[in-house]
């Protein structure tokens with residue numbers, strides 16, 4: 001029978017299925033960060049258990065690490081709770097072991113969803129879990145990857161398996177050529193704008209079509225990263241030559257005969273022709289414009305040449321109420337052109353958009369505009385996703401472009417994506433952000449987040465308000 005990519009990955013890893021559909025799934029890769037692992041390690045310790053498979057664990061500290069003051073070492077982590085989480089991860093990995101650990105201050109440290117693929121810890125065909133909702137990112141490699149809760153983290157550590165039911169298959173097909181200036185971020189925001197934040201609930205989404213195939217691996221990661229914002233726990237892209245080329249030579253990737261065997265298997269990781277999808281959604285890439293969110297949910301999104309919606313035009317009372325509440329929180333007037341929204345801060349970073357290609361895209365816009373960050377922008381920061389991205393960007397001189405224009409060039413980590421470290425918005429501040437969530441208070445209490453692509457964020461930094469990057473592309 002013709003199977004989807006998801007069916008294949010599921011079948012390959014299912015250990016046992018109960019009559020009600022509850023299944024035990026074998027887990028190949030367990031990514032660990034400092035926020036959701038302390039209780040899990042504590043649970044193992046209390047039960048006198050060890051890690052079932054040490055070689056499956058790859059760990060890093062990312063959420064609580066500072067993006068400045070690394071020369072002060074651990075003393076640079078001002079908040080005592082943050083510091084404790086980071087040092088607790090260090091001691092837990094020391095005690096329990098790991099295949100690889102990229103601790104705070106190390107050269108390869110970074111956001112878990114950046115370092116996984118970058119180090120070759122994420123490989124096609126794997127089941128990948130992490131106590132983090134954006135684990136969907138790794139599906140870009142044709143891996144079945146999803147976020148799990150802290151108690152599941154402990155379960156995977158102790159048993160190498162996860163309990164769960166199979167999701168339904170959703171195919172999101174994006175065909176055609178993306179207009180110049182539009183990026184993977186615009187594709188995924190447009191998808192969420194279409195299907196809503198619950199559109200993918202209960203499904204695993206396979207992203208397909210020529211526009212997805214045309215994306216680099218970085219772009220595919222951006223799309224899969226936000227599958228969770230569309231309600232799906234996992235997103236997938238079929239394996240192709242780009243996938244294999246990206247993985248080749250990574251520190252944890254197989255070599256020699258094992259590489260050849262792995263590649264032969266990876267090449268089978270596509271949906272079969274005629275495979276059944278429970279739902280199919282199609283988008284025309286040529287119609288996609290640069291996207292900007294105006295509200296407090298990723299589905300509250302419009303093209304940059306659009307306007308803030310008018311609640312009076314919404315007939316559904318629930319939707320009307322949601323628009324009204326979001327507008328109050330965001331401090332926006334109905335019908336205001338998106339281009340007229342001025343910003344206070346800019347954040348280029350997060351597991352959605354902090355890879356080398358994102359740095360290049362943002363730097364290219366800054367270079368092209370040839371001007372400094374606008375006076376009304378108090379802070380424009382670029383936070384590379386990992387030490388490796390940072391070093392690569394510096395080799396290419398991208399840091400110089402940013403710094404010359406008045407951007408701050410920071411150390412890697414989650415940073416102002418969720419403000420668990422010192423980087424945050426003050427109440428009422430408005431931010432152009434390349435991250436994935438614009439929830440109330442996400443970037444600091446009272447902060448107002450507009451989600452955009454790296455190119456759009458860079459252009460907004462220079463102009464002081466949103467502008468359509470297609471005019472500079």
Ligand SMILES: CC(C)[C@H](C(=O)O)[C@@H](O)C(=O)O
Nearest residue numbers: 035036063131132133134418
């Ligand atoms: C801290 C972590 C559990 C959380 C997540 O699961 O996604 C964070 O990464 C986020 O983006 O909100």
Ligand code: SF4
Nearest residue numbers: 134350351414417418
């Ligand atoms: S960068 Fe943001 S979304 Fe990604 S793992 Fe960190 S906090 Fe979560």
